[in-house]
Amino acid sequence: MDGYLWELSIPLRRPFASAAAAITERRVVIVTVTDGSVSGWGEAAPYPGVTPDTVDDARRTLVRGSVLSPTAAAAIDEATADLEARRAGLSLAASIGASPSRIVPTSIAVGLDEDPAERLESTGASAVKLKIRPGDDFSRVAALRETHPDVAVGVDANGSYDWETREPLLGLDRLGVAYIEQPFPRDDLEAHARLRDEIVAPVALDEPIDSVNAAIRVIEAGACDMIVVKPARIGIGAARTVHDLALAAGQRIKASGLVETDIGRAFTRAVASLPGAHHSDVAEASWYLAGGVGRSRSREVGIGFDPDPEVFAPYVVAESPLGSRIWD
16 A cells, blocks of 8 residues: 655635634645555644644654654545545445435534624525634624524634633523534533533533543533534544444534545545534535645545546645555
């Protein structure tokens, strides 16, 4: 088995701001692994303020194996899963036991500096996740409720509140939000568990979920109603495992991504097709990115398409064969 990588820098259609970070471009590393005549694709998408690694870490890991990068490991896991699904003649969703025909409502994440109503109208999304922070919360959701009363609205605070500043969260609950994601810092599981007793909306946790063991700790702490699962962060195999653990504990998952290209989004959609997934973030990559990776062939196996190097060539910053240590 061998492989290749491309580091890409793709401008966003508009800046995307959250309480964690604000970005104007998306730097990712896409990989392909080949065995014989079959190739699979994956994507390492480190995100500022969210993942512990950077794009430089991911690239070094994939070339030299010298830096431990979790998103690089996730990319190899994804590419291998895509390759195996293609070999078996299965779609990626079917290969992880999901239903390829399950209808997943299209939800779009809206940054702090964006107009939620305008984004909904321009994209046609049927659900929305609003980024919030102290001072940019209740009035923002209330305004959207007035213009789009039938749209499911979730909120994501990226850990920007604490127990003493939680009052706006209680107000959001009274507005009937679909969920409140990561209201408190990632390590404050106790505060999340206490909030569950005060509100009706499901509490979702994202930032702590960087491994299967982390998901087990969150479940055992009773800290949430819904676990945010990002295959771009933990890999597709671990994503399926976390889904099963959550279901066994009477909880749900929410599939989400890290503003990746269509490659990474394909894995998010597959996880969103699992029976325990709700309110997943499955917006098209083109709603965020000003460029894409292309689709040289479309078919119902693996991720459903082959990226086209000629299409993403304008965004290539660096490229290299995958290092031999990757296969050790």
